[in-house]
Amino acid sequence: xKLIMAVVQDKDSNRLSSAxxxxxxxxxxxxxxxxxxxxxxxxxxxxxxxxxxxxxxxVIRENCESxxxxxxxxxxxxxxxxxxxxxxxxxxxxxxxxxxLSIDQFEQF
Amino acid sequence: xKLIMAVVQDKDSNRLSSAxxxxxxxxxxxxxxxxxxxxxxxxxxxxxxxxxxxxxxxVIRENCESxxxxxxxxxxxxxxxxxxxxxxxxxxxxxxxxxxLSIDQFEQF
Amino acid sequence: xKLIMAVVQDKDSNRLSSAxxxxxxxxxxxxxxxxxxxxxxxxxxxxxxxxxxxxxxxVIRENCESxxxxxxxxxxxxxxxxxxxxxxxxxxxxxxxxxxLSIDQFEQF
Ligand code: NI
Ligand code: NI
Ligand code: NI
Numbered sequence: 257x258k259l260i261m262a263v264v265q266d267k268d269s270n271r272l273s274s275a276x277x278x279x280x281x282x283x284x285x286x287x288x289x290x291x292x293x294x295x296x297x298x299x300x301x302x303x304x305x306x307x308x309x310x311x312x313x314x315v316i317r318e319n320c321e322s323x324x325x326x327x328x329x330x331x332x333x334x335x336x337x338x339x340x341x342x343x344x345x346x347x348x349x350x351x352x353x354x355x356x357l358s359i360d361q362f363e364q365f
Numbered sequence: 366x367k368l369i370m371a372v373v374q375d376k377d378s379n380r381l382s383s384a385x386x387x388x389x390x391x392x393x394x395x396x397x398x399x400x401x402x403x404x405x406x407x408x409x410x411x412x413x414x415x416x417x418x419x420x421x422x423x424v425i426r427e428n429c430e431s432x433x434x435x436x437x438x439x440x441x442x443x444x445x446x447x448x449x450x451x452x453x454x455x456x457x458x459x460x461x462x463x464x465x466l467s468i469d470q471f472e473q474f
Numbered sequence: 475x476k477l478i479m480a481v482v483q484d485k486d487s488n489r490l491s492s493a494x495x496x497x498x499x500x501x502x503x504x505x506x507x508x509x510x511x512x513x514x515x516x517x518x519x520x521x522x523x524x525x526x527x528x529x530x531x532x533v534i535r536e537n538c539e540s541x542x543x544x545x546x547x548x549x550x551x552x553x554x555x556x557x558x559x560x561x562x563x564x565x566x567x568x569x570x571x572x573x574x575l576s577i578d579q580f581e582q583f
Contacts, residue, residue, distance in 0.1 A: 356579035361465035471573035
């Protein structure tokens with residue numbers, strides 16, 4: 257039995273929750289704030305059999321892996337709107353920091 | 366020294382807090398959301414001597430164990446109120462998911 | 475690789491965050507509530523190399539160690555204001571409860 261703690265971006269949190277349910281993993285979500293990753297984060301606590309850890313890690317990777325995304329920048333306030341041609345910029349989003357811990361004992365009441 | 370993480374239903378959270386204080390356990394509560402259990406959850410982090418782990422597990426079990434409860438269902442909206450005879454239904458409430466972890470080092474500053 | 479969980483008082487939380495960044499530690503903050511310490515708490519989750527654990531513990535100690543502080547008491551309501559001479563009282567603030575855990579596996583996606 258292992259305990260996995262995974263810190264992921266809020267924007268990937270709902271998608272990861274659904275993917276965990278589909279793959280029959282039981283998770284608890286804790287609200288957390290920045291540090292490991294740039295924007296608001298969610299920390300997942302997941303208990304699983306040793307032999308399913310690799311499957312769990314691939315579910316997290318598939319749904320949260322760091323990737324580049326094109327976003328439309330905000331127009332500058334009070335600028336000359338006629339002269340301003342906005343073009344999308346590439347930003348890195350997503351990413352997961354994952355700790356796998358051994359459990360001495362696991363109980364459900 | 367062990368670290369115990371216990372995910373319990375919000376409805377059992379205050380009762381468990383009081384019982385932990387009475388039994389001289391020190392706990393921190395983290396707000397969490399569903400997954401292991403059906404409704405809103407609270408995650409407790411508790412540090413304790415190895416020889417008190419069994420006592421701690423029985424305090425959690427006594428206060429959070431899954432049990433059936435009769436609840437009055439909501440009347441159906443727009444139904445024929447005269448013909449509707451509500452009767453209580455049995456639902457499962459409570460429950461705890463508990464991880465016991467070994468600690469390498471414990472410090473208090 | 476170690477996982478450190480540190481429960482500190484909210485009032486020390488921002489200062490500790492800054493000190494961790496300065497010393498190149500990556501942390502996630504979880505909102506938590508009382509138990510180990512008297513007022514509102516924050517739980518930090520920090521992953522680090524084994525050989526930096528002592529440095530991390532000293533950063534936590536320097537920023538969160540329990541200390542006495544003089545505070546001005548609130549004037550009693552409805553008392554005789556002329557006769558009341560407020561004098562500061564000494565209270566204990568700060569403090570940290572720290573768990574160091576071994577990690578089986580650490581991944582970043
Ligand atoms: Ni299995
Ligand atoms: Ni003892
Ligand atoms: Ni190193």
